[in-house]
Amino acid sequence: KAGVTQTPRYLIKTRGQQVTLSCSPISGHRSVSWYQQTPGQGLQFLFEYFSETQRNKGNFPGRFSGRQFSNSRSEMNVSTLELGDSALYLCATRKGNLGMDTQYFGPGTRLTVL
Amino acid sequence: AQKVTQAQTEISVVEKEDVTLDCVYETRDTTYYLFWYKQPPSGELVFLIRRNSFDEQNEISGRYSWNFQKSTSSFNFTITASQVVDSAVYFCALSEYGNTGTASKLTFGTGTRLQVTL
Numbered sequence: 001k002a003g004v005t006q007t008p009r010y011l012i013k014t015r016g017q018q019v020t021l022s023c024s025p026i027s028g029h030r031s032v033s034w035y036q037q038t039p040g041q042g043l044q045f046l047f048e049y050f051s052e053t054q055r056n057k058g059n060f061p062g063r064f065s066g067r068q069f070s071n072s073r074s075e076m077n078v079s080t081l082e083l084g085d086s087a088l089y090l091c092a093t094r095k096g097n098l099g100m101d102t103q104y105f106g107p108g109t110r111l112t113v114l
Numbered sequence: 115a116q117k118v119t120q121a122q123t124e125i126s127v128v129e130k131e132d133v134t135l136d137c138v139y140e141t142r143d144t145t146y147y148l149f150w151y152k153q154p155p156s157g158e159l160v161f162l163i164r165r166n167s168f169d170e171q172n173e174i175s176g177r178y179s180w181n182f183q184k185s186t187s188s189f190n191f192t193i194t195a196s197q198v199v200d201s202a203v204y205f206c207a208l209s210e211y212g213n214t215g216t217a218s219k220l221t222f223g224t225g226t227r228l229q230v231t232l
Binding site: 058088105 | 147151
């Protein structure tokens with residue numbers, strides 16, 4: 001069974017630009033969550049989508065947004081990039097959206113903002 | 115607010131030594147789930163184990179074992195006879211229920227970097 005796929009794996013952007021990251025879940029998984037990992041703040045929850053609806057959102061500015069498609073694939077977008085947005089962005093998917101449903105992570109997209 | 119504390123920032127051991135990674139959590143929920151993930155240098159978080167708040171039975175899986183004690187809010191992880199391939203950052207995480215009533219979010223500890231040398 002294929003794992004979680006994230007594209008692209010690496011990105012270099014400049015301040016002020018915008019970026020879109022993609023996540024394809026494990027087959028049968030309907031929930032997709034996004035996390036940001038930085039050396040200073042650690043792993044922080046961005047948002048979760050389930051059945052194309054945002055179910056929960058972390059404490060990030062409105063520049064961070066996402067969406068989920070009918071095939072459960074998800075994208076997240078960051079507009080007006082800042083240097084502090086440089087991070088590893090991890091996508092996690094699971095079958096449902098209950099606590100017992102384990103989240104499985106993709107390899108991440110490493111974003112560098114210059 | 116929920117919180118996960120991993121007090122050990124970095125641990126170095128020699129191969130074949132046993133090592134225990136500590137995790138202490140805080141939550142007001144009566145039902146919750148605890149997880150351990152491993153992050154090798156490649157960056158992907160690899161799921162190791164899940165425990166729910168009603169299941170305090172400890173488990174051994176190969177060289178891995180887990181000790182969940184609700185009375186002390188601890189969920190420790192032990193690697194027996196460590197190997198170089200165990201070198202990674204290990205994260206303890208707690209599931210949290212969002213405002214929709216579903217468990218949407220994982221709260222992670224800061225991680226423990228384990229270095230196993232020959």
